[in-house]
Amino acid sequence: MKKYKIKTILTILLSILFLLNFGSSVEAACGGANCSLLSGSQDGVLGKNKFVLDVSFRYIVSDNPHFGSNSVNEALVPKVDFTARALELEHHRELKTENKLAQFDASYGVTDKLTLSMNMPFFNDRFHEHDDEITPATPVGIFSNLDGESGFGDLTLSAKYSLWQTTKHQFVGGFGVKFPTGVYRAIDSSGEINEPTLMPGTGSFDVILSGLYNYLFIPNKFTFFTSVSHKFTTRNPLEYLFGDTTLIDVGMSYVVTEKISVSGQINTRISQRDQYIHLDVPSTGGEFILFTPGARLALTDAMSVYSHVQIPIHQRVNEANLVSDYGLMVGISYGF
Amino acid sequence: MAFKHSIISRLTLLFFFSFLLSGMASPPLHVGGLAPDFELENREGKLFKSSDLKNKTVILNFWATWCVPCIKEMPELIKAYASFKDNDVEIIAINFAEARSKVEEFVDTHQLKFPVLLDTYGDVAQDYRVRSLPVTYFISADGILRDSVFGGITQELIQNKLKQLDQAVIK
Numbered sequence: 265m266k267k268y269k270i271k272t273i274l275t276i277l278l279s280i281l282f283l284l285n286f287g288s289s290v291e292a293a294c295g296g297a298n299c300s301l302l303s304g305s306q307d308g309v310l311g312k313n314k315f316v317l318d319v320s321f322r323y324i325v326s327d328n329p330h331f332g333s334n335s336v337n338e339a340l341v342p343k344v345d346f347t348a349r350a351l352e353l354e355h356h357r358e359l360k361t362e363n364k365l366a367q368f369d370a371s372y373g374v375t376d377k378l379t380l381s382m383n384m385p386f387f388n389d390r391f392h393e394h395d396d397e398i399t400p401a402t403p404v405g406i407f408s409n410l411d412g413e414s415g416f417g418d419l420t421l422s423a424k425y426s427l428w429q430t431t432k433h434q435f436v437g438g439f440g441v442k443f444p445t446g447v448y449r450a451i452d453s454s455g456e457i458n459e460p461t462l463m464p465g466t467g468s469f470d471v472i473l474s475g476l477y478n479y480l481f482i483p484n485k486f487t488f489f490t491s492v493s494h495k496f497t498t499r500n501p502l503e504y505l506f507g508d509t510t511l512i513d514v515g516m517s518y519v520v521t522e523k524i525s526v527s528g529q530i531n532t533r534i535s536q537r538d539q540y541i542h543l544d545v546p547s548t549g550g551e552f553i554l555f556t557p558g559a560r561l562a563l564t565d566a567m568s569v570y571s572h573v574q575i576p577i578h579q580r581v582n583e584a585n586l587v588s589d590y591g592l593m594v595g596i597s598y599g600f
Numbered sequence: 601m602a603f604k605h606s607i608i609s610r611l612t613l614l615f616f617f618s619f620l621l622s623g624m625a626s627p628p629l630h631v632g633g634l635a636p637d638f639e640l641e642n643r644e645g646k647l648f649k650s651s652d653l654k655n656k657t658v659i660l661n662f663w664a665t666w667c668v669p670c671i672k673e674m675p676e677l678i679k680a681y682a683s684f685k686d687n688d689v690e691i692i693a694i695n696f697a698e699a700r701s702k703v704e705e706f707v708d709t710h711q712l713k714f715p716v717l718l719d720t721y722g723d724v725a726q727d728y729r730v731r732s733l734p735v736t737y738f739i740s741a742d743g744i745l746r747d748s749v750f751g752g753i754t755q756e757l758i759q760n761k762l763k764q765l766d767q768a769v770i771k
Contacts, residue, residue: 431731483725
């Protein structure tokens, strides 16, 4: 039933994109009094009255136990017991988390300098396998894969403003708010509130500040970009605080032909440790450096499909947790 | 060593600020000041120097083939070129960062007679602070930037600007 709903939503969204595309003019060039040289690439700002709609799908499997930055045989992680308001250390053995996320993004250029965006993770599915009830008497535990969660995630609204721009340089500042629209207190198979990291939502209002810099080595051809963003998290009603997260991206994109462009970037994510009732939660937070090659294919002047692969270079978790071997992302984008 | 102090973090910040500073280092551009010099290839691959235009009034037009208002104003530039070319007025059309083949095709199709230069890396556009196309600059024979027009231009507007420019130079 759930799968049917997702298929329907995806079909509707893709149909809208295609209908918009076929209904639009073939002329993708600017038709106003003058044409802005803003590229609109890599989270920059769009030109005035420009729209970009985007649907993407991400798939990440984490099944590689780590202790710090070292590969180990098992990852024993705590349970957050919201009923007893306590942390149960080394409660269960994490085996695998399969994360599927489908997201709809819409951006609109209010002026040549200001762009408003909405990020809507309309399907956030986390399939989870672990060994439960691990005790000295039963070290193997009991296998369970019933505690995954899925649903609508947390909506983010943001504004980006071109603070400084010349022909080849662009510096954009951003401010965003993440709203607690996703489920954050779903019940697991034992009737208790599930692990916070498995929920589609965090239950908290978070604030995101970002800065982006684009440099056009060759305009419309070869671009360097770097961005820094920081998410300031707040405590949710369950008194659980997800750690602040800093993202640093550095990359380049190159237009190979009129239809194909490729990109390569290094993504760094630094997550602080989570807290529950002012206690640090073990096995949360860490540092991750990923190499992300990608390609974009223009289907028409207005529509393109793209794909990225995330390959970990360095992964360090606090205490023990699972890390991924790779991540995949595919998407379709339509601008008008 | 803590990760936050790692080489990658430092390199990122270094990149971030070095590029910002490199952009800020460009010389200022203002009406009444010297127009930036440039050297660009024309579509035949020959180097064209702005210094070769000394003692000529220059109409410098930045354009691109994808820019609809640029395409619309081309007939006006062609007419203006035909009427002013014998009066020490030169029209130079600088293409913004497009492939030579694309520019050649456009020039042939639209029968452009005035010099067309290729600003492949956008460096001259950067010096002239170009943020949108088309844009046209008026440079007097003494190399001073006298005026600019953002958006499409007409032969009549060019004529008026040249009159104003003459008066400004006489003053």
